[in-house]
Every structure is written in structure tokens, then in C-alpha cells.
Amino acid sequence: MSKPITLIGAPTDIGAGMRGASMGPEALRVADLKATLESHGLFVEDLGNLAGPSNPWSPPVDGYRHLDEVIAWNHHVHDAVLGALQQxxxxxxxxxxxxxxxxxxxxxARHCRAQGKHLRVLWLDAHADFNTSVITPSGNLHGMPLACLCGxxxxELTGLSDQRPAIDAAAIRQIGxxxxxxxxxxxxxxxxLDVFDMRYIDETGMRHTMExxxxxxxxxxxxxxxxxVDFLDPEIAPGVGTTxxxxxxxxxxxxCMEMIADTGRLGSLDVMELNPALDLRNKTADLAVDLLESLFGKSTLMRRA
Structure with a gap:
């Protein structure tokens, strides 16, 4: 039997360089994410939205924008995600x-170590998100998460897990x-890092990339x-701040999503950077829900499994 699913909203654009991603959780709800997943016989609980500090929209300090606020939000996210996993x-x-x-x-990562499991992270993104305060051109922390996770x-951010670094770079596969x-x-x-960039996908195809x-x-x-969501081509997904x-x-x-689903190993998921302020009639949210549905059962396969 499939695991129950817990939806956790984190309505903030605290680490971004453009306002609007804070509305992403509601856009996904408007696109019927919960009902769509339930249509596949899954039990889905929506915990609503976490609360955290507002966005002060301040300039960078020592290479970071809104560091204190980003730390606070990530503590809330860590605790909520860990709680769901432990249940x-x-x-x-x-x-x-x-x-x-x-x-x-x-x-x-903390949960995997407690359970004696190996962790594999698929990072579907147009950007590497491996900046630091020294090399960042903007100070925006949404360009630094993988670097922080690798120590x-x-x-305050590299030490959120039970050990530092939280993950080993060898666990990461960047795609797109x-x-x-x-x-x-x-x-x-x-x-x-293992990086499957768009040239790799162009040259070898998505099937080989995912294999x-x-x-x-x-x-x-x-x-x-x-x-x-900016992993996708902006022609089909305009509702992101960094197309x-x-x-x-x-x-x-x-x-890509169907091959992930085929593994049967999906244990947790982030859906990030959806910006309804830049979208057209919730088109990008609808597309995101369509793709998430493929992670949880929808398939184009007509032949028998």
C-alpha cells in the first residue's frame, strides 16, 4: 500500500530576487493538487501553510539577503518535513x-541516517544553485541551497541536519x-557533482539521462x-521568476516523472519557485500538478506493466 502523502505549504519568497513565489502553495491548491492525487487512491493530508517572518526586501549583508529570515523559515520547514517522515x-x-x-x-537526510537508508537527491532545475556568499552575484539564498547542504x-544553515554537511555531493544528480x-x-x-545539463539531454535523450x-x-x-518549476521550458511554464x-x-x-515513478523509491518531494504573479491563468500550476500526477500513478503506458 502506498504511503500517505502530507502537503506542507511554505508561502515565502524570502530567498528569491523577485516577489511572488510566496503565492505558489495556493496556486497548486487552486490547481487541485490534493484531489488529483486522491484520484489515484492515495490518502492526502494538507497541513496548510507554515508561518514565518515576512520578507523585508532588504539589500545583501556580507553576501546574503535576508539570512536571519531564511534561517527561521528553514527551521520551520525542517521540523515539519521531519515530523511527516517520522509518522x-x-x-x-x-x-x-x-x-x-x-x-x-x-x-x-537526518531521517535517512536514522533509518539506515541511502539518500539520492534528484535536483530538477535550470540552475545549479551552488553559489556561496563569496561568489554570488546577488546574495539571494535561493541560489545557494545545494552549496549549504554540502556544507x-x-x-545556521549547514548545521540543520544531524551532521555537517547534511548530504554528500555524491548523492546529488542535477538534471536540466x-x-x-x-x-x-x-x-x-x-x-x-553529477550534472546532466541540457546539452547532455539534447545529445543522449531524456530516457538515457534518467537511466x-x-x-x-x-x-x-x-x-x-x-x-x-523553472526546470521546464518557459514556453510551457512561464510562471517562474527566473526563466x-x-x-x-x-x-x-x-x-522524467514517469521514470522516477517506475522506481517505486520516491520518498519525499519539493515543488519550488512557482510564481503565480508571472503566470497566465494558473497555466504553470496546472502543468506542475499534471507532472506531479505522473510521479504518483498517471502513465502514458498502454501496454501491460
Whole structure:
């Protein structure tokens, strides 16, 4: 029997460079996320939205914008995600900007160590999100979550899990990357991350990409998917604050989600950076829900399994 699903809203754009991602959780609810998942026989509980500090919209200090507020939000996210996991549920964090993945994945990593499980993180994103306060061009913490999770950042964020770093770089598979700052690129190479960028997808196809990204999963692996909606091509998903042309098409994205579902290993999920203020009639939220449905049972397969 499938695990129950827990929806956790985190309505903040505290780590972003543009306002609007704070409305992402409600846009996903308007797009009938809960009912869509329930249509596949899943039990879904919506815990509503977490509360945290408001966005002061201040300039960076020592290379970080809104560091104190980002820390506070990530503590709330960590505790909520960890609580859901400990109760045997599959948490879906509804963002909000991608800085919140620090708290989410820190909680998942802590839970995996307690359960003796291996962790694999699929980072679906147009951006590497591996900046630090030294190399960031903006100070926005939504460009730093993976670096923080790998131990590069302020101790209040790198120490959210039960050990520092929260995760090993070897656990990460980045997919769809196509916008990386120069200093960030050098850091990603130095840390040895597995990156399946858009050129790789263009050259080898989404099927081969996902086969490589999912290689080695076994029954003792917890798979976490951190899905930044700007992973998708902006022609089909305009409702994000940091659009980058040349992302996966609808069919490529569907194949990506279906192959993840085929593993049966999905244990937790982030849905990040949806910005309804930039969307058209909730088009991007509807698409995101459609893709999430593929993670939980919808398939184009007509042949028997």
C-alpha cells in the first residue's frame, strides 16, 4: 500500500530576487493538487501553510539577503518535513522559493541516517544553485541551497541536519541545468557533482539521462526529488521568476516523472519557485500538478506493466 502523502505549504519568497513565489502553495491548491492525487487512491493530508517572518526586501549583508529570515523559515520547514517522515508519510513541500530545500533535504537526510537508508537527491532545475556568499552575484539564498547542504554556507544553515554537511555531493544528480554562474561552475566541478545539463539531454535523450541519474537505486534507497518549476521550458511554464529558455519539453518532463515513478523509491518531494504573479491563468500550476500526477500513478503506458 502506498504511503500517505502530507502537503506542507511554505508561502515565502524570502530567498528569491523577485516577489511572488510566496503565492505558489495556493496556486497548486487552486490547481487541485490534493484531489488529483486522491484520484489515484492515495490518502492526502494538507497541513496548510507554515508561518514565518515576512520578507523585508532588504539589500545583501556580507553576501546574503535576508539570512536571519531564511534561517527561521528553514527551521520551520525542517521540523515539519521531519515530523511527516517520522509518522510514515511522504512529505510534499509546496514552495515558496528554493532556499527552503535546505530545511527540507536536511530533514530527509537526518531521517535517512536514522533509518539506515541511502539518500539520492534528484535536483530538477535550470540552475545549479551552488553559489556561496563569496561568489554570488546577488546574495539571494535561493541560489545557494545545494552549496549549504554540502556544507558551504553559514553554520545556521549547514548545521540543520544531524551532521555537517547534511548530504554528500555524491548523492546529488542535477538534471536540466542550463544557467550557471562562472564561479559556481568552478565550485560544482571541484565538488564533483553529477550534472546532466541540457546539452547532455539534447545529445543522449531524456530516457538515457534518467537511466543514468537513477542508476544504482535499490530497495534501501530513499529518493528525494527537488523540483524547481523553472526546470521546464518557459514556453510551457512561464510562471517562474527566473526563466531560462531551452528547458525540457512537456513530453521530456513527463518521461522524467514517469521514470522516477517506475522506481517505486520516491520518498519525499519539493515543488519550488512557482510564481503565480508571472503566470497566465494558473497555466504553470496546472502543468506542475499534471507532472506531479505522473510521479504518483498517471502513465502514458498502454501496454501491460
Amino acid at each position: 510514515g508519510s511522504l512529505p510534499i513541500l509546496l514552495g515558496g522559493d528554493h532556499s527552503l530545500a535546505i530545511g527540507s533535504i536536511s530533514a530527509v 558551504l554556507g553559514p553554520t 541545468i542550463r544557467s550557471v554562474d562562472l564561479g559556481e561552475k568552478q565550485l560544482v566541478h571541484r565538488m564533483g 543514468q541519474a537513477l542508476f544504482g537505486l535499490d530497495e534501501n534507497t530513499h529518493l528525494h526529488v527537488s523540483f524547481d 531560462v529558455p531551452g528547458g525540457p519539453t512537456y513530453r521530456e518532463a513527463q518521461l
